Amino acid sequence: MIAIVFLLYLLVGIQVVFKPNRFVPLQFLFCLFVSMLSFNLHSNLLGYL
C-alpha cells in the first residue's frame, strides 16, 4: 500500500515539474488522504479502541 502512495506522489511530482496545472493541489490532497489511511492501517492504533 505504501508503494502505491509513492506512485501517487510520483505522478503528482511529474505534473509539478513538467506540466503544472490547477488540479495538482487537489491531487496532492488526495495523496495526503491515502497516506493518512495507510498510517491508520500500519499504526495498529485501531486495536486500542
Place this chain on the structure above:
Amino acid sequence: MTQNKFHYLGNVFGLLIICAILVLSFIDQLIGHDFPCPLCLLQRTAFVGIGLCLCMNIKNGIKTSNYGLMLLTSVLGFSVALRQVFLHVAPGDPGFGPPLLGLHLYNWSAIVFMFIVGLVGIGLCMNNAFQPKVEKTRKLVTGLMILFLLLILGNGVSTFLECGVMICPANPVQYDLLSFSELQSIGAELSS
C-alpha cells in the same frame, strides 16, 4: 534581497535538504542493510510530500496554499514519527534501527517535522513574499527537482520489493518479492 527571492532560495535549499535526507535513508537501507519499517516508510512519504510542496513553490511561484499543504504534510509526518517514538519509549527498549548522534532516526524525523512547522510559520509572516512568479527556473534547480523525482521512484520500487502492494510487515527482515521461498511458492503455484 527581496522577500520573494529569499523565499525562493529558502525553498531551493529546503529541497536540497529533503533530497539529502532521502539519499541518507537510502544509504542506510542499501549499504547498512537496515530494512525500513512501515512507519519509517510513511515518514519518508511525508518528506516526499514536503519536497513536492517546495517544488510547487519553486515552479509556480510562492503561494500560501503551498505552505498550507506543507503544514498538513508536516503534521501528518510528525504524527507518524511520534507514534513510533511512543512504540519504543518504554525503559529498556532498544529502539528500531541504529542510532545517529545518540538519537534514533524516528526521533530525528520528529524534530525535523516540528522544525519545518516552525519555518512555515515564520515564512507565512512575510507578507511581501507572495507574488506571482516572474523569472524562469534555472537548469540546476530543474536538475535538482528531477533528482528528487528519481528518489521518489527509487523509494517506490524498494517499497514495492519489500512489501508488494499490500500491508507491510511490522518488522521486515527481507525483501518479500525477492525472497527465495516466495519465488518457490510462486513456482509451485504455477506448476500445479
